[in-house]
Amino acid sequence: MAYAVLNHDGTAFNAMKSVGDWTVDGGLVLTDADYNYVWPTVDGSKPDDQVDVVPCPAGSYGIGGSTCVTW
Secondary structure, eight states, X not given: OEEEEEEEOSSSTTOEEEEEEXXXXXXXXXXXXXXXXXXXXXXXXXXXXXXXXXXXXXXXESSSGGGOEEO
């Protein structure tokens, strides 16, 4: 799974700037390392973009966590 991350520049309805790409394996990779992105967090720091999923225990299947189903 991957997403293109866009940022609205505040001018026109369809004025979007490509910020980077987010993938499951790599997280967010910014197109321009010097891009001044404002993160919507309380302290302005970059949020964690990795999801930690507890693997399913032996004898069950699923993508992890609460999705695990026992055979």
